[in-house]
Amino acid sequence: MRRQNRYNYQMAVEGSNKINNFYGLDAWKVSHSLVLETYKATETFPTKETYSLIDQMRRASSSITANIAEGFGRFYYKDKQRFYFQARGSVIELQNFFILGKDLGYIKSDDFENLFALSERSTMLINGLIRSIEKKK
Template identity: 45%
Template sequence: MKSYQDLDVWKKSRKLVSEIYQVTSSFPDNEKFGLVSQMRRASVSIPSNLAEGHGRRYNKEKVRFILISRGSIYELETQLYLSYDLGFIEEGRMNEVLELSKDVKMMMGGLIKFLEKQD
């Protein structure tokens, strides 16, 4: 791997960020500093930690940052469910974004396995 920009998981996680920004753009104004902010920060954390981890020297460190990214996905998924519960997002749209997050998690799992085999 030459660059984190070559990672398919990083590319797909950027798409997830775009989806979250799009979804949260229709949330009520009073959620600007609540769920909107939390969801956007959690989503941005995903590709950011993948990139940061890629820059680390040892695979053990790289895996640690992928796990941080994965934690952010779980946080984001919970916030999507809460958004649905509060009536801010429709079920179909929520499921579309959850499916994308599931794909990113699976890709992370594959990258973790790859890196652990290298040690």
Template identity: 40%
Template sequence: MGNIVSFRDLIVWQKSHVFVLEIYRISSVFPKEETYALTSQLRRAVVSVPANIAEGFTKKTLPNKLNYISHSEGSLQEVNYYLILAKDLCYIDETTFENAYQLSEEISKLLGGYIKTIKNFHQKK
């Protein structure tokens, strides 16, 4: 995996971290009554994406690594649903939704590429 020495070197982690910051910004304007509901759920799910990438980075076996990436993928889809819900509740506008959803799709593709890279690396060992 080249010059990758830390999870912070992974583009997928970097993009995921940017996504977390964006979701925090977006959700900061949600209604107060959503603080312990949608806002909390959305933030918990989005933080799980880079957190699982980071945790999986140190795992030694392929199944262990892939398990953490799978959790990231699941959390990303959960975020996608919450974004749809926020849009449908008129908490975010269409442009905000589309921009966030595009970033999510980019991260999803990067996760797929990361999985292929991990599998290839472990096959060569």
């Protein structure tokens, strides 16, 4: 008999009406895609950027999903709000690095457009999270 995974990540990602975990949030799902795309984009950067721009971009991107997850796990409104604001700030920081990467010739125009659009979607969904907790205050 197959043991059921109580952390059913796949079910949450594929769809369920009730959100019981951070990975069921649309903001987390889109932001997770942004993290993965950021990691892919930075794979082609020059090695001289390994401990500077690559590291900064990867840290900023993973900070987005980490803050969404931590905010989801918090009980009090102000705690949730603080982490969601931090996640939004990390998206803006990452957008700055996308512009820098493009201007330095590390990110192609098409890739930049896709990354930036994904980051805008992430920001919009995080703003929705912030609004949703403000209604429940």
